[in-house]
Amino acid sequence: xxxxxxxxxxxxxxxxxxxxxxxxxxxxxxxxxTEKEDKSNKDKDSDDEESKDQDSDDIADxxxxxxxxxxxxxxxxxxxxxxxxxxxxxxxxSNEWIVLDKDENNILIINKYIVQQIKYNETxxxxxxxxxxxxxxxxxDYYNTAFSDEERARIQLTNVINEDVWGRxxxxxxxxxxxxxxxxxxxxxxxxxxxxxxxxxxxxxGKWWLxxxxxxxxxxxxxxMNGALNADGQSVDxxxxxxVRPVMWISIQ
Numbered sequence: 001x002x003x004x005x006x007x008x009x010x011x012x013x014x015x016x017x018x019x020x021x022x023x024x025x026x027x028x029x030x031x032x033x034t035e036k037e038d039k040s041n042k043d044k045d046s047d048d049e050e051s052k053d054q055d056s057d058d059i060a061d062x063x064x065x066x067x068x069x070x071x072x073x074x075x076x077x078x079x080x081x082x083x084x085x086x087x088x089x090x091x092x093x094s095n096e097w098i099v100l101d102k103d104e105n106n107i108l109i110i111n112k113y114i115v116q117q118i119k120y121n122e123t124x125x126x127x128x129x130x131x132x133x134x135x136x137x138x139x140x141d142y143y144n145t146a147f148s149d150e151e152r153a154r155i156q157l158t159n160v161i162n163e164d165v166w167g168r169x170x171x172x173x174x175x176x177x178x179x180x181x182x183x184x185x186x187x188x189x190x191x192x193x194x195x196x197x198x199x200x201x202x203x204x205x206g207k208w209w210l211x212x213x214x215x216x217x218x219x220x221x222x223x224x225m226n227g228a229l230n231a232d233g234q235s236v237d238x239x240x241x242x243x244v245r246p247v248m249w250i251s252i253q
Contacts, residue, residue, distance in 0.1 A: 121236040128171025129211040156249040183212040193227030
């Protein structure tokens with residue numbers, strides 16, 4: 001009987017040991033699975049961080065490239081300063097220009113040379129810059145002949161102020177792509193007669209029109225051959241060696 005009881009107890013002990021072993025093995029497997037999942041999650045988080053860093057780098061690179069592209073869009077004249085000579089337009093007429101003024105996006109230029117011998121107005125009548133035929137010629141014939149489509153797109157439509165002087169009517173303000181200086185603008189931009197003197201490209205000297213109405217009826221002001229300002233001016237329909245030097249604002253961006 002004792003032997004039988006011992007045998008039963010031995011079987012029970014062995015069964016318990018087996019069960020305990022299986023439980024530990026299962027726990028080990030569970031622990032191993034959890035560790036693998038943790039490692040996988042960490043790897044995934046690391047990959048996500050790397051992806052975010054890469055996206056940030058790509059955005060930064062894109063912004064830097066966009067900045068470079070904007071800088072590359074600046075026109076070659078952007079570096080020009082007041083007093084510099086630039087080339088603009090075709091060679092139908094003189095295409096060398098003096099920079100008179102500059103702002104962030106545009107420069108004001110006047111042709112270095114006389115470009116055309118022309119009347120201020122075709123008929124001997126009272127006229128102003130607003131109504132004269134020279135304005136029409138500059139903003140039509142000259143504008144369409146001297147520049148390419150791309151260059152015309154850069155010429156700015158300018159609000160041209162025509163102030164009355166010495167009791168004379170100088171007309172209404174105008175909107176022009178191309179115009180000429182007033183008496184006082186010529187005095188401001190060119191501080192002395194030497195700088196104000198004008199020639200053709202071959203060196204021949206000439207007078208040039210200003211848009212201010214002259215002190216005498218049917219006259220327009222001008223710059224004499226020696227560079228002196230002439231407030232009395234010359235008859236508007238006189239083209240005797242009286243010429244034009246176009247002025248305009250062009251974009252540099």
